[in-house]
Amino acid sequence: MRRYNGSLFLLLVLFGAAGYGLFLLERSAPTPSVFILLPLLLVMTFLNGRKNFLLLIAYTLGLGFFYLILSWYTDASNEAQLLYIEQHLLASLLIFLYWLLLRHLRSVFEENQYLTERVRTLEGYSETPQLLSYSEFLDRTDFLMAGAKRRNETNYLIHLRLKPAVLNKKSIMQLLTVAGLRVFRAHYDVMSQRNKFEFLIFLQNTDTAGANIACERFLGEVRAQMTSIHYPFDIEVLPVKQSVEATVRHQDEEVVR
């Protein structure tokens, strides 16, 4: 961040200095270069990097030819030609610095966007903090299942489905997440939200009794945070035989029947 701030500051200072220098020069002998420069800077703000670079080159060359014609037409003295060169260099420098500035800002923005994406992918968590995304959840449970199969262990799934009449789904999901994290995350179990209505907790290396105890502990944690005596969701403890996905799908079919 400090690096970005440093280069941004430097670019702004140089841009300001070049602008002030051009102002001083043009104040004594104004040329159309300034009148073209201002709308050009405005246009560049809205164009992409490639078009801006093309504009930068076209402007620098075009301005050079303009001063060349002006020198020829006015039969400019050596001093006048040197002044034109100074004006050209400052105007070109100004637009070059502006191009660099835009490029710098865009690169920071793009890098930020890219890093956000990367963080999201790497962490594999959904928008709810610390909760696994559903695809990551499936990947991880498949991996755990493969190990469990080798060791002849059994796994269970706690499946919560919000009741249709529930209004504040988002808050309830938040509550379930916090409760689940308190009870299970310390034991390396995994949780996810399948959609806005379903919440899943994968319990590894346990039996029916163990899964029920875990479920009760989870419900106890939830109940402690609720005022209602009725849970706003249906809860089931399901053995996972093939995969979590197959178990959940089978449960969906049961609900439809």
Add this chain to the structure above:
Amino acid sequence: MNLILNGIMAIFWLMLLYYSFLTIAGIIDRYAKQKRPELETYPSVAILIPAHNEGVVMQQTLEAMMAIEYPGQLDVFLLDDQSQDDTKQIAREFTTLFSRIHYIQVPKGEPIGKSRVLNYGLTITDSEYFLIYDADNQPKPDAVTKLVEQAVTTKNACGAVGVVKTINAETNTLTRMIAIEFQVFQLIMQSGRWRAFKTGSLAGTNMLLKRSVIEELGGYDPYALAEDAELTMRVTALGYTLPVVYTAETWEQEPESMKVYMKQRTRWMLGNIYLLEKAFLTRDFWRGRTLVHSLQHIMTYLLFIFLLLISDIVLILGLFGYAFDEATTPLIMFWFMTYLVYTIQILAAQELEKTATPRNVLIGLIMYFTYAQLFVILLFRGMFAYMKSKIRKETIVWDKTKRVKIEQP
């Protein structure tokens, strides 16, 4: 005096405008997306590698040739022109293992040089297309496929030209400057000409040509030292086009010492003076798209250097107090514009190639005062050698560029 000066300045004007126009066209062309067409069947290709004492680089070159991926028939012919070093032994190690590589001993003959070796290579191969690589080249695995795809699908194309990159650009300031010069030539000149006039020019390497076309032309001119430029003129005069494929890349090494550089470039200059002479005597070289190449040649190897010399004289006289106050032409502005156009081309090429590091930019800013000035010396060296050979009625002898061993990254 003023009349002469104004005449010179008129030429100056044209050159500045032309190069500025090419710069803009080149950037537009480079930014345009190049479609990659796919072919149902890929024609047969023979890669010809002329070699003379290339033991230092041969192994890396042949390894790169083995790494080329091409969906059609591809054969690599190493054309050994009387090597005295271990070129043959290295090549034999490859030919005994890989069916793609063929070692060919080129018989002794005159005139010595690349053109004669290539003509010999063409007689012993029968592929539909042939591709030239210099003996130090390491093309990217997809280079051949990309060249063929463009050559086959571009209207009226007789081949295609790829891009040459400098493998030892970081070695010293000279190699860095050569790499920058190559970038300008390929990324600005080549692409600008292709965008504006739909014509490309052959490079000495990484160039693909249809066999039927070279047969129609009667092969390479064995006396041409700049055989690529000479062939470009004849191919274009026949109405063919040469698409430029920026993504078909090869890496080659450039001279690391001034002595080797001057020798190589004097040969190139001699080749270009020979071509200028030929151009002045050949009416076909001044028609249609060939005119673009002829004018480019005159501008690059004659006018630019001549004007560079004039601007140096003006600058030196100015430093000694002669102010040219009575001149009716704005000499200082002209000098500034020459520097500006030259440097803008370099900076544009660096930006396009993503090589605009602070050091490279700095080198780009001083190249007009350093690297470009070498061309004045080269023109004089070339002219002198050319005149000498004419007076003595001697054939100019091909001089091979000395290679160095470069460790792979």
